[in-house]
Amino acid sequence: MSQQRRARIAVLGGGAWGTALALTALRAGHATTIWARDPATVEALNLRQENPRYLPGIRLDKGLVSTENLAEALAGADCILAVIPAQTMRDVLQEISGLLPVGAPLVLCAKGIERSTGRLLSEIAREILPETPIAALSGPSFATDVARGLPTAVTVAAQDPALAARLAGLLSSPSFRCYSSTDLTGVEIGGALKNVLAIAAGAVAGAGLGASAQAAMVTRGFVELRRVGAKFGADPETLMGLSGLGDLILTCGSDQSRNFAYGVALGRGDDLSGLKLAEGAATAGIAARIARENEIEAPIIEAVDAILAGRSTIREAVAALMARPLKSETDEDMGRAT
């Protein structure tokens, strides 16, 4: 679908990804307002075309508007992008309930599972905003790459195919290509779990266990992602796409990934305080619990949880993974087999 008319886009969150997505919306020709709660960020965005706290060193395009006032950001919006950390999504959705223009879709752009409930972000959104059309945007996309206008492709998913296609058209621009999907669950699961697996891959790298171990960890981690996805009813093809395998490839091998960097620090035994947002650290525990409760074999996700909770060291976890009973590589309980 081609690009659509000039719309009003409200972006909730003035962090790295919120700013980058606001730039894509602007470049797609839309009037774009960022709601940020930090006054210094609002001022920097409005007056200096920069976001020194979250996107240092990147000069932003002219035309972005930012406000601390939620009602002002949402007034007249045709589409809202929610770009705050997954664990804060519920609070922010509660704050915006009552302020949303009727019929305007909400696009969830965070990657995670709610730690306290095990809910996907779309489930939380439906619970709090039952009248609002819900979508999700996910895929391999570092904020700095997107902000710099480097070519990027993502998936925009909504259960309603017309909505998914409309949003993909709305948000696409020459450097930002959105594919549409109706597999909202699959797109969300891929984005949430790849963060946990990026921590695992980073930990292997940080502990100096070698590139071969890292490749094995990512590959077997992907098997776990597909198993969990199958349980949630995700389409296996979605998980092979941008929001699953694509994002896993990106984040499991690049220091640009905050989750990978978090894993590297973990593997080296460095101090973890002061590191940037690593959503996988918040999702690991609940993902492991979901796997256990549904009798899904997910030893890597469980190992990340155990390491983060201090129940295991990385070397113990890797030794345990290597000592698991031998089995067929393809004899798996996944979408393909169920």
Ligand SMILES: NC(=O)C1=CN([C@@H]2O[C@H](COP(=O)(O)OP(=O)(O)OC[C@H]3O[C@@H](n4cnc5c(N)ncnc54)[C@H](O)[C@@H]3O)[C@@H](O)[C@H]2O)C=CC1
């Ligand atoms: N940075 C990236 O390259 C990408 C990030 N994402 C996802 O986007 C989400 C946000 O990530 P980033 O923007 O990169 O994080 P960030 O750490 O750069 O920014 C987070 C923003 O959320 C705000 N925030 C935090 N708690 C809040 C609350 N309770 N109420 C309102 N605002 C709050 C912060 O003030 C900040 O503006 C995450 O789920 C991440 O996985 C997805 C794709 C790419």
Ligand SMILES: O=C(CO)COP(=O)(O)O
């Ligand atoms: O999700 C991302 C890229 O697609 C960003 O990854 P990190 O949150 O690990 O930096």
